[in-house]
Amino acid sequence: MNNIETSTLDKEMxxxxxxxxxxxxxxxxxxxxxxxxxxxxxxxxxxxKYLGGIAIAFLPFILMVNDPYWLNIIAFTYLMGxxxxxxxxxxxxxxxxxLGHGVFFGIGAYVTARxxxxxxxxxxLSMIPAALFAALIAVLISWPTFRLRGPFFAIATMAFNEVAxxxxxxxxxxxxxxxxxxxxxxxxxxxxxxxxxxQYGLLMFVFAALVIGxxxxxxxxxxxxxxxxxxxxxxxARAAGINVLSVKLRGMALSAGLTSIGGTLFAMYLRYIDxxxxxxMTDVGVKFALITLIGGIGTIAGPLLxxxxxxxxENFLRAELASALPGIxxxxxGFLMVLAALFMKRGLVGALTxxxxxxxxxxxxxx
Amino acid sequence: xxxxxxxxxxxxxxxxxxxxVSIGLNLIFGVVRIVNFAQGELVMFGMYGxxxxxxxxxxxxxxxxxxxxxxxxxxxxxxxxxxxxPLHNEPNMQIFATFGLLMMFQNIMLAISxxxxxxxxxxxxxxxxxxGDMKISVVRLVTFIATTLITVGxxxxxSRTMAGKSIRAVTxxxxxxxxxxINVERTFLYTFGLGAGLAGLAGVLLTPIYSITxxxxxxxxxxxxxxxxxxxxxxxxxxxxxxxxxxxVEAFAGYYIxxxxxxxxxxxxFLIVLILRPSGLFGQVGAEEVGFREQH
Numbered sequence: 001m002n003n004i005e006t007s008t009l010d011k012e013m014x015x016x017x018x019x020x021x022x023x024x025x026x027x028x029x030x031x032x033x034x035x036x037x038x039x040x041x042x043x044x045x046x047x048x049k050y051l052g053g054i055a056i057a058f059l060p061f062i063l064m065v066n067d068p069y070w071l072n073i074i075a076f077t078y079l080m081g082x083x084x085x086x087x088x089x090x091x092x093x094x095x096x097x098x099l100g101h102g103v104f105f106g107i108g109a110y111v112t113a114r115x116x117x118x119x120x121x122x123x124x125l126s127m128i129p130a131a132l133f134a135a136l137i138a139v140l141i142s143w144p145t146f147r148l149r150g151p152f153f154a155i156a157t158m159a160f161n162e163v164a165x166x167x168x169x170x171x172x173x174x175x176x177x178x179x180x181x182x183x184x185x186x187x188x189x190x191x192x193x194x195x196x197x198x199q200y201g202l203l204m205f206v207f208a209a210l211v212i213g214x215x216x217x218x219x220x221x222x223x224x225x226x227x228x229x230x231x232x233x234x235x236x237a238r239a240a241g242i243n244v245l246s247v248k249l250r251g252m253a254l255s256a257g258l259t260s261i262g263g264t265l266f267a268m269y270l271r272y273i274d275x276x277x278x279x280x281m282t283d284v285g286v287k288f289a290l291i292t293l294i295g296g297i298g299t300i301a302g303p304l305l306x307x308x309x310x311x312x313x314e315n316f317l318r319a320e321l322a323s324a325l326p327g328i329x330x331x332x333x334g335f336l337m338v339l340a341a342l343f344m345k346r347g348l349v350g351a352l353t354x355x356x357x358x359x360x361x362x363x364x365x366x367x
Numbered sequence: 368x369x370x371x372x373x374x375x376x377x378x379x380x381x382x383x384x385x386x387x388v389s390i391g392l393n394l395i396f397g398v399v400r401i402v403n404f405a406q407g408e409l410v411m412f413g414m415y416g417x418x419x420x421x422x423x424x425x426x427x428x429x430x431x432x433x434x435x436x437x438x439x440x441x442x443x444x445x446x447x448x449x450x451x452x453p454l455h456n457e458p459n460m461q462i463f464a465t466f467g468l469l470m471m472f473q474n475i476m477l478a479i480s481x482x483x484x485x486x487x488x489x490x491x492x493x494x495x496x497x498x499g500d501m502k503i504s505v506v507r508l509v510t511f512i513a514t515t516l517i518t519v520g521x522x523x524x525x526s527r528t529m530a531g532k533s534i535r536a537v538t539x540x541x542x543x544x545x546x547x548x549i550n551v552e553r554t555f556l557y558t559f560g561l562g563a564g565l566a567g568l569a570g571v572l573l574t575p576i577y578s579i580t581x582x583x584x585x586x587x588x589x590x591x592x593x594x595x596x597x598x599x600x601x602x603x604x605x606x607x608x609x610x611x612x613x614x615x616v617e618a619f620a621g622y623y624i625x626x627x628x629x630x631x632x633x634x635x636x637f638l639i640v641l642i643l644r645p646s647g648l649f650g651q652v653g654a655e656e657v658g659f660r661e662q663h
Contacts, residue, residue, distance in 0.1 A: 097459050144642040150458040151402035155592050156641055159634045162589055166631040282470055293463055327477030327581070334470025341464035342453055 050216060050300075054209055057304060061201050071197040073315050078204035079265060080291055081307030082211040086258035087288035089215060092298035093224065094251045095231030096146070100157030102285040103141075103164045104134040104256040106278040108263025113181045113273055114174070116191070123192040127264040131257040138256030139249050146248050149234075158281070165279035180274025183267065192268040200269055207265055208304060211258050215300055218254070227251050231298075259288075282330065290333075294340050296349025305348045373501055374622045375615065380504065382614025383511030387572060388587040389594035389606040390517060391565030396592075397601020398538045398558045401451055402458070404465040406591060407584025408472035409563050412439050413570020414579045415476060421487055421574075428487050428574050429509075436568040443563020447556050469584075476581040486578040506575040513572050517565065518607045525603060534558055538601055590630075593637035599647030608648065613637075 061074055083105070090096050111130035115121040145156045168175045175181070187195045194200055218224045226247040229237040238244050267273045278284060287310075295306025310333075317329035344351060392406045416435035420426040426434070446468065454460045494505040525531035536544040537554045545551050577583060594613050598605025613633050621629035640647065 095459070097462055099462075144638075148641060151462060152596075152641065154462050155402065155596070156638060159589060159593075159638060163631050163634050166628060166634075170625070170627050170631075286466055289463070325478040326482055327474030329474075331471050331474035331478065334467040334472075334474065337467030337470065338450060338464050339467075341460040341467065342450065345457075345460060 050213075053301060054212075057208070057308075058205060061198075061205055065198050065201075068197045071201050073312050075197070075201045075204045075269065076315075077307045077311040078201070078208040078304075079262060079269070080287070080311055081304035082204070082208035083259060083262040084288045084291040084295070084303035084307055085208070085211040085215055086255050086262060088292045088298065088303050089218065089227075089255040089258070090248075090251045091255075091289055092292055092302070093215075093219070093227040093231065094248055095298075096248060096252070097150075097154045097289065098157045098252070098255075099154050099281065099285045099289070100141075100160035100164075101256070101259050101288055102161045102279045102281070104138060104259040105263040105266070105284055106164055106168065106275075107134040107137060108260030109267035109273045109278055110168070110175055110181070110263075111260075112264040113183055113267045116183060116268075117181060122190045123264055123268050124190070127261050130264060131260040134260030134263075135253040135257040138252045142249060142252045143245075146245055146252075158285070161279055161281060161285050165275050168275040168279065175275070178275060180272060180277075183271040183273075185271065192265075193271070203265060204269075207262065211262075212300065212304060214254075214258065219300060223247065223250060228298075290337055290340075292347075294336070294344070294347055296347030297345075299347070299349040302347050302349045309348065370622065374618050376501055376503060378615035378618030379611060380507040380511050380614070381618055382611035383507070383514040384573060384576070384610075385587075385590050385594050385613050386607045386610025387510060387514040387517070387569045388566065389591040389598070389610055390514075390521065390603070391562040391569065392591045393562075393595045393598070393601065393603070393606040394521075394565065395559055395562035396595050398534055399447070399451070399555045399562075401447075401461055401559070402465065403446075403451075403562075404462065404588065405446070405468040405472060406562075406566055407586070407588030408469055408476075409439050409443065409566035409584075410570040410573070410587050411476065411579075411581065411584035412442065412472070413567035414574050414577070414583060415480070415570075416567065417571040417574040418485055418487060418579055429571065432568055432571040435571050436564045439567025439570070440560045440564030443566070444556055444560035446563070447559035451559065452552065452555070469588075473581050473584065480581060482581065484578045484580045487575055504576075510572050510576065514607070514610070517568070518603055521565075522603045530557070589634070593633060596637060596647055597640050599649035602647070602649035605647055605649030 057078075060070075061078075065071070083101075087098070087101055090098055108127065108130045111133060112123045112126045115126040116123055141160055142157075145153060145160075148156055169178055171177075172179075183193075185193060187193050192203070194203075218227075226237070226242050229240065229242055230244050230247055234244055237247075263278070270277070291306040291310050292303050293306070294310055295304065296302030314329065314333060317332055321328045321332075340347070346353075388407075388410050391409070392403065395401055395403050395406065413435055416438065417428050417431040420431035420434060421428050424431075450464050450468065451461065454464055496503040496505055496508065523531075525535055533544065533549045533554055534557075536547065536549055537551055537558075541551055544554075577586075590613060594606055594609040596609075597612060598607070598609025613636075616633050616636055617629045620632040624632065
């Protein structure tokens with residue numbers, strides 16, 4: 001990560017030609033520390049940019065609207081993109097690598113499924129208290145854990161995920177234990193159960209757009225800047241008068257609440273939940289992080305881009321290879337994860353930004 | 368009431384197992400300051416190695432250690448050289464990378480073994496030593512003794528030999544160690560190799576106790592992290608005592624509360640320690656906060 005102080009120096013270097021931006025500066029911009037589009041016009045431009053992005057993200061959905069196989073993949077892509085964007089709030093913006101988001105995902109799924117199967121409460125209604133509950137749990141368990149830094153935080157949150165798994169298996173009066181909860185097929189908008197696949201696709205798209213919209217707003221809010229400050233240098237942020245713990249807790253609560261809503265949608269889409277589906281590390285907690293890393297950690301578009309790459313790819317691998325060699329699809333995914341950590345630290349967004357810069361420079365050199 | 372002694376002995380022997388799988392991790396975690404999420408998979412490699420050596424070469428499962436432990440150590444050195452070293456000072460990326468390795472190793476083994484659980488079953492694993500009312504599993508006793516010997520050996524190695532001293536020097540102050548002529552990168556390489564080799568050795572010793580599956584490493588990794596955090600980073604005896612504590616707690620919780628909740632209970636203990644004394648019982652205070660930052 002770049003040190004703000006040195007990069008400001010870089011910027012003021014009189015020798016550098018004004019059009020050529022230093023690496024440090026472009027990286028800072030990538031992390032959102034510099035806003036080029038300030039002012040009213042800038043805001044409009046940004047709004048157009050995001051609307052354009054949403055339109056592009058919507059496109060595959062329209063194209064595949066009659067193909068149930070692809071619609072399934074697209075629905076999952078949007079869902080996982082939204083969930084990764086929710087993880088990105090605390091993992092990317094605040095730099096706190098939570099591996100325990102399965103807990104919040106599970107809360108959303110279990111609360112909704114239980115209220116629905118026991119009391120016939122519409123998921124639309126129960127997902128709100130579920131999200132609030134997840135946010136509350138998030139604050140309670142991260143309050144002490146935020147004392148830990150880096151890998152220690154990751155390990156502790158990983159332990160939360162395991163505890164949730166054990167609890168979900170054990171207290172079967174709440175969760176139905178290992179046999180899981182089956183949600184009966186009663187289609188209807190109020191039940192969030194649909195006959196047509198595209199209806200789910202639309203639902204997931206709205207979820208992803210909502211979460212990304214929230215991250216856009218957050219990114220430009222005071223809290224968003226505080227989160228970045230905490231990520232860059234916790235001690236400096238504290239010295240600057242930021243209440244680090246409260247900032248992290250607010251980020252975590254928001255992230256957890258949105259993750260819980262994703263859990264609700266997941267439960268109503270699959271209509272079956274059990275502890276392994278919700279709490280398997282490689283399927284849930286780590287995958288949110290993996291998708292974000294591949295797409296571009298700490299960026300707005302990264303999580304969705306990562307999901308658009310990983311989810312179809314994963315489906316392809318499973319369909320093509322898993323029957324011949326069980327597990328080989330996950331092995332390849334793991335290998336990809338290692339490669340991404342080694343060579344693509346800024347993800348697809350970073351790679352695309354670099355490419356765009358290069359083209360821009362080439363174009364300018366020609367002129 | 369008369370069961371207490373049995374439960375205690377069972378817990379101590381279980382603690383030996385946890386201590387054993389944690390020793391290598393502690394070396395890697397404490398010295399190289401790397402969170403190796405794939406450590407459980409190295410134990411799994413050790414188990415499969417021992418199993419294959421037994422089935423295809425007819426080697427005694429324990430004798431296989433001479434072959435398997437160095438091999439796993441080499442794998443560890445390759446990991447350090449190819450994956451960890453380039454990610455020096457980037458703890459978040461290390462989490463990703465070693466988790467990727469975990470997924471890779473687990474599923475490659477799944478593809479090779481086709482997911483069937485295997486075991487070196489038979490009489491050896493079931494042998495019991497009866498002491499009055501107590502029944503002690505022989506293989507577990509062997510494991511416990513081996514853990515004790517390895518701990519003592521590692522302690523002597525770190526305190527008496529030049530190589531061990533340079534490892535400790537690097538742990539304490541990388542820069543000064545370099546000034547003193549220690550090749551820090553090479554020390555990391557060998558330490559990681561040693562830690563991985565110990566994981567392989569642990570796997571070999573555990574082969575008669577557990578049935579072997581590609582995901583068996585998952586049983587150990589969180590336990591091992593708990594033990595290391597409980598005992599203290601980089602402390603050899605910390606891993607040993609931490610292992611015993613976790614083992615005894617698990618045995619008592621499993622017997623007196625509910626077997627299915629036992630791991631949740633020691634997770635809670637682990638979290639309490641992490642919160643109250645993050646440096647562990649034998650660790651250096653503050654290591655958990657500054658240990659992963661760049662040392663100047």
